[in-house]
Amino acid sequence: MAVICDNCSGKLFFNPATQKLECVSCGSSFRPEDVCDKDAELHSRYYSTRVYSCRHCGAEVITSDTEASTFCVYCGNPAIVFNRISREYKPDGILPFKITKEEAVKKICENFLNNPFVPSEVKKKAVPANLRGIYIPYWIVNADYTEADIISGEIRRNKRTYTELYSRAGKVRFKNIPVDGSKILTDDLSCKLEPYFLEDCKVFDEDYLNGFYSNTSDLSLEELKSSSIHRCHKLFGDEVMKTVKAANLKFLESRSWIDIHDDPLYMMLPAWFFTFIHKGKPYTVLVNGQTGKVVGTMPWDNRRVVLLSLCILTLVLGLTGVLFWCVGKTMSVNRDSFSPFLIAVPLLLGSACFAKGRGGLSRIMRNLKLTQSRDIFRFVKKRQE
Amino acid sequence: MDQIATIFMVFGGMWIISGIGITVFIMYKILDKYINYGDSSGDIHEFAVGDIDYIRYIDEVSQHERTLFNDNFSIDPYEDIKRSVPEPLKKEHEM
Numbered sequence: 115m116a117v118i119c120d121n122c123s124g125k126l127f128f129n130p131a132t133q134k135l136e137c138v139s140c141g142s143s144f145r146p147e148d149v150c151d152k153d154a155e156l157h158s159r160y161y162s163t164r165v166y167s168c169r170h171c172g173a174e175v176i177t178s179d180t181e182a183s184t185f186c187v188y189c190g191n192p193a194i195v196f197n198r199i200s201r202e203y204k205p206d207g208i209l210p211f212k213i214t215k216e217e218a219v220k221k222i223c224e225n226f227l228n229n230p231f232v233p234s235e236v237k238k239k240a241v242p243a244n245l246r247g248i249y250i251p252y253w254i255v256n257a258d259y260t261e262a263d264i265i266s267g268e269i270r271r272n273k274r275t276y277t278e279l280y281s282r283a284g285k286v287r288f289k290n291i292p293v294d295g296s297k298i299l300t301d302d303l304s305c306k307l308e309p310y311f312l313e314d315c316k317v318f319d320e321d322y323l324n325g326f327y328s329n330t331s332d333l334s335l336e337e338l339k340s341s342s343i344h345r346c347h348k349l350f351g352d353e354v355m356k357t358v359k360a361a362n363l364k365f366l367e368s369r370s371w372i373d374i375h376d377d378p379l380y381m382m383l384p385a386w387f388f389t390f391i392h393k394g395k396p397y398t399v400l401v402n403g404q405t406g407k408v409v410g411t412m413p414w415d416n417r418r419v420v421l422l423s424l425c426i427l428t429l430v431l432g433l434t435g436v437l438f439w440c441v442g443k444t445m446s447v448n449r450d451s452f453s454p455f456l457i458a459v460p461l462l463l464g465s466a467c468f469a470k471g472r473g474g475l476s477r478i479m480r481n482l483k484l485t486q487s488r489d490i491f492r493f494v495k496k497r498q499e
Numbered sequence: 500m501d502q503i504a505t506i507f508m509v510f511g512g513m514w515i516i517s518g519i520g521i522t523v524f525i526m527y528k529i530l531d532k533y534i535n536y537g538d539s540s541g542d543i544h545e546f547a548v549g550d551i552d553y554i555r556y557i558d559e560v561s562q563h564e565r566t567l568f569n570d571n572f573s574i575d576p577y578e579d580i581k582r583s584v585p586e587p588l589k590k591e592h593e594m
Binding site: 203225229230231232258260262264278279280281282283284285286287288289290291305306307308309330331333334335338349350352353354357358367369371372373374375376377378380399400407408409410411412414419422423426427430431434435438441460461463464465466467468470471472474475477478481 | 510511513514515516517518519520521522523524525526527528529530531533534535536537538541542543545546547548549550551552553554555556557558559560564565568571572573575576577580582583584585586587588589
């Protein structure tokens with residue numbers, strides 16, 4: 115439904131800063147709930163949208179009648195074509211944007227400014243024209259959840275390392291878990307956008323969509339169950355791991371079941387998508403449209419990272435070299451001062467730092483792959499199979 | 500003399516290993532701060548009503564207990580519960 119101004123018949127757009135619909139022609143502003151829908155009865159369960167398809171990644175982008183899409187919000191590709199006018203099922207509620215486009219750009223730029231690793235050509239792309247506001251469909255789920263796990267972990271006993279098995283099973287009731295209802299976004303990426311504070315939710319009114327894109331839920335009940343289990347397993351698993359006093363914990367076996375209670379809420383939650391292409395690879399950085407939290411992993415300038423690594427390595431080797439030289443020299447003069455402790459401490463420290471650093475770097479690389487939309491597309495395909 | 504060379508070789512090896520380990524850790528911390536944004540997800544207490552109600556809590560699991568695990572946890576405890584399906588979650592053939 116195109117919403118027009120009562121005063122001049124101009125198009126109305128939702129402004130997050132004022133939380134009102136504003137006319138681009140005469141500047142009048144209206145509260146969304148005051149703009150009357152003349153076909154309220156007809157529109158009570160459905161609303162009209164324009165659906166665009168991206169020829170590059172296959173994503174569908176939905177806009178209100180007043181907005182035209184110029185590029186894909188998921189992969190940044192301009193190969194986007196109008197597909198159809200669609201009537202979509204009305205969500206139960208909507209969390210209106212609170213962060214304006216300019217504020218979202220500012221949030222992203224806060225991370226760029228004085229950041230020596232982000233390439234300068236990427237910094238130049240953080241402009242309002244490259245940001246699109248999109249309402250992501252979410253299901254707010256109440257559920258009973260049961261999980262049973264066998265966990266393996268390593269313990270030290272009598273100076274030897276043993277692998278032990280631990281068994282944990284339990285049930286828990288979850289309330290108001292947000293589960294991403296769109297296949298194009300991976301659950302791992304969308305859950306990083308949280309928290310969303312649902313107290314600010316409004317009853318759904320399509321007027322809030324004006325000036326923004328939206329996506330609709332494309333999950334079946336089974337797919338919602340699968341996404342909910344994935345989300346609950348992460349929460350349950352992290353908690354269970356805390357009860358096991360061992361190192362290098364791994365799930366050997368894990369079984370989980372869920373009972374989603376009746377009437378999960380279908381909601382639209384806001385996010386800003388900053389999409390750009392760098393060295394032929396697409397990147398998507400997200401900004402929570404309510405809190406301004408920035409989510410994503412930026413490309414880095416390889417030359418600067420390698421240079422910094424070499425500088426740090428030289429500095430660390432220099433400092434530890436002086437230390438080892440002194441200890442080694444003392445021991446070569448006075449052999450009685452040799453202690454296995456002197457060997458064990460730096461070795462353990464170095465190994466622990468290496469293990470922690472390697473794990474952290476792998477996590478950053480995984481996040482980088484999530485940020486690159488082609489991987490998102492592959493995830494989507496995987497989930498669709 | 501050989502012993503002195505051995506001591507210096509051992510310390511040289513440790514020096515390189517710890518140096519690389521510490522450098523990798525520092526680089527991870529730097530990249531995590533400057534490149535990786537918003538890498539956090541929720542805690543169970545944000546969404547759970549109460550704590551986990553454990554029905555099995557065993558340390559040092561034996562092979563027999565592992566077999567029991569497979570027997571005890573093979574059936575969906577919620578399979579008999581029937582729920583209504585919201586309209587947007589219905590596939591076309593269900594509508």
